[in-house]
Amino acid sequence: MSYIHVQEGIILRTLFLAYSVFILFYFYDCNYIQATTASREVYEKTGNVIWEGNTQEKIVAITFDDGPHPSYTPQILDILAKYNAKATFFVSGNKVKSYPDILEREVKEGHEIANHTYNHIYNKNMSAVLLSSELDQTDKVIWEIAKYKPSLYRPVGGFHNDLIINTAVKKGFKVVLWSWSQDPQDWKRPAANTISNHIIKSLRAGDIILLHDWTDRPQTVKALETTLDYLYKNGYECVTVSDLLFRSNNSSPSLFRTFPVK
């Protein structure tokens, strides 16, 4: 065998070995490779992912993410009670663990509790194993306190792809996002009237409105009062997300009924 043939053999074996290692790594670690993301149209048709209710009835669902918060959530609950409004709280499991009394109050006052993961990790490429654990831990802590199993889940930051959706759906959750025109970005702490004006300006029957009850939120509390005042003066009812879906015809989805307002 010539020197050239020996060299060729070494190169081929090296390439084959590199290819094998790549294939092995890919299948071993495929959980961590970003899953594909389909369009809203595709997901909405499955009925597993919800942006809003499809209804002409004047009902909307106000949602609060990331709590419960020891100071702001009780203030929000007081205002909701004043208007006999029902809301949905997408809670973080670790906050529930710290403030179980507030979760109990949310349940007792007829609000819906939904799963927003345990540690609120921002990771678009989260593995199925980690997401499952986050969902299970949150369900467990909610069950221990309220004997209640949530049926709705909102991904952190709204990040969703096939892997995230399929993992949640396998566990019996519906994935709930929000109406594209109903994200007043209260987490950026704009003035209270900026938040309420944003909601009121683009309000439609069936909307799912995104607000937050964690961290420093005096503007959100103030904006909630103004918003509820407007809603009730204009004949709207605030219901939980599950109630909104029950009273909507989401078997024929509300494709692109609303668009993001710039």
Ligand SMILES: [Zn+2]
């Ligand atoms: Zn969140």
